Amino acid sequence: MNKPDLDFVKEHFAKELPYVAALNMRFDDLTAGVAVMTMPYDARLVGDPESGVIHGGAVSALMDTTCGAAVFSHPEASMGTATIDLRIDYMRAAKPGCAITARAECYHVTRSVAFVRATATDGEGDTPVATATGAFTVERSAQEGKA
Amino acid sequence: MNRRPPEPVQVVKQRRDAALAALLGSVPFISFLGVTFDRRGDELTAILPYRRDLVGNPMLPALHGGATAGFLEITALIGLSWGMLWEQVETGAIDAAALGEGWCPKLPKTIDFATDFLRSGLPRDAYARAEITRSGRRYASVRVEAWQDNRQRPHAQAIGHFVMPQGPMA
Numbered sequence: 448m449n450k451p452d453l454d455f456v457k458e459h460f461a462k463e464l465p466y467v468a469a470l471n472m473r474f475d476d477l478t479a480g481v482a483v484m485t486m487p488y489d490a491r492l493v494g495d496p497e498s499g500v501i502h503g504g505a506v507s508a509l510m511d512t513t514c515g516a517a518v519f520s521h522p523e524a525s526m527g528t529a530t531i532d533l534r535i536d537y538m539r540a541a542k543p544g545c546a547i548t549a550r551a552e553c554y555h556v557t558r559s560v561a562f563v564r565a566t567a568t569d570g571e572g573d574t575p576v577a578t579a580t581g582a583f584t585v586e587r588s589a590q591e592g593k594a
Numbered sequence: 595m596n597r598r599p600p601e602p603v604q605v606v607k608q609r610r611d612a613a614l615a616a617l618l619g620s621v622p623f624i625s626f627l628g629v630t631f632d633r634r635g636d637e638l639t640a641i642l643p644y645r646r647d648l649v650g651n652p653m654l655p656a657l658h659g660g661a662t663a664g665f666l667e668i669t670a671l672i673g674l675s676w677g678m679l680w681e682q683v684e685t686g687a688i689d690a691a692a693l694g695e696g697w698c699p700k701l702p703k704t705i706d707f708a709t710d711f712l713r714s715g716l717p718r719d720a721y722a723r724a725e726i727t728r729s730g731r732r733y734a735s736v737r738v739e740a741w742q743d744n745r746q747r748p749h750a751q752a753i754g755h756f757v758m759p760q761g762p763m764a
Contacts, residue, residue: 465649466658493622494671497698502623503707504667508660512650515659529651530659534708 453477453520460516467512470505474516480553482516484509487546499543503535503577506567509549510535510579514563517551518583524553524561525586531560533581541576545569551579561585609690613683614638616693617675621668621701627661629668636680640669642720649717657715662740666722666752667707670736673724674702674756679763688764700759702734707754715749716742734758 457474461467461484470492476483486509494502511533518528541547551565565579614633618624627648632639642648642665650658679699682688722740729735733755740750 463652464658465647465652466661467650469647470660491622491626495701495703496620496622497700502621502664502667503704504623504627504660504664507663507667507707507709508658511658511660511663527651527653529656529714530709530711532708532710533659533663534706535663536706537704540703 456516456520464512466508470508472509472512475548477516477520480517480521481551482513482520483548483550484513484516485546485548488544495540498540500540501543501547503537506537506541506547506577507533507535509547510551510565510567510577511581513549513551514553514565514579514581515583517553517563517565518556518561518585521553521556521561523556523585527586528561529584531582531584533579535577535579537577538574539576541567541569542571545571547576556585558587559585609683610680613679613688613690613693614676616690616697617672617679617699619695620697620699623664624668624672627664627668629665631672636676638673638676638723640665640672640722640724642722644718644720651714654714655717657717657720659709659711659715662711662715662720662750663707663709663752665720666709666738666740666750667704667754669722669724669740670707670738670752670754671702671704671756673726673738674729674734674736674758675699675763677726677729682763687762693764697764699763700761702756702758705733705755705757707752709750709752711750713747713749718742720749730758732758
């Protein structure tokens with residue numbers, strides 16, 4: 448299977464996916480099975496007007512994208528992947544004004560499923576803002592299936 | 595019989611619509627995603643009108659899972675908040691006409707949110723409804739289901755847990 452170079456993916460992925468671009472996410476790092484992405488603070492993404500804290504829905508998008516990228520970059524997984532399920536635990540409110548960075552690791556891949564976990568931080572203290580666990584599809588070509 | 599005449603229908607509608615508009619208008623992320631709500635009595639249906647901006651896989655194309663998850667979380671949070679607000683507006687504890695620009699309602703906080711992606715999100719409008727399975731004084735559990743063309747074939751479902759705000763919403 449020919450996968451594009453990870454540096455190429457890092458450069459283009461975020462720009463070519465409309466929702467990822469709308470949230471201004473960018474790659475910090477992408478290596479085999481591990482992705483790190485940052486979403487800058489944006490007043491349009493606020494979920495709690497009283498505190499200015501970013502909506503969980505925007506954090507979900509960052510988590511889903513970063514987890515998807517971790518699957519995508521895994522040597523045993525394929526180019527295409529889709530989320531089967533994603534669970535997010537919100538440990539604390541992200542600090543208003545701070546960018547959120549998610550690090551996702553694809554820690555196991557079977558013939559059809561990729562397992563991923565992720566942590567999001569805002570640079571304040573040791574407690575993450577949120578953690579996520581998810582299962583993603585692994586699409587294989589017919590030829591690979593026979594191997 | 596000394597019965598009060600029923601309120602004129604426009605007065606009732608105006609009050610409820612004003613309260614819902616004030617609630618939705620207070621959360622920037624709802625307008626960012628473009629989510630609107632259709633109200634029938636106290637029942638809400640959330641609508642996510644299709645926009646190219648919401649696509650996550652341009653090849654298919656399919657809605658971004660994060661857009662779908664965000665839509666479901668908004669539906670759950672507004673479902674919970676609307677339940678509280680409805681009661682406080684209908685009993686007269688809150689004057690809906692006084693809620694406007696700059697109102698910062700006390701909203702529930704998400705503890706966790708788990709989304710099942712059942713089908714790929716098609717490039718068209720999506721709808722969702724929240725069902726509050728348990729609503730206690732401090733915690734609430736909410737189930738959300740979202741569909742597109744066919745109500746019987748949901749494209750996503752979610753379960754979320756929330757910490758409820760204490761005291762009146764305004």
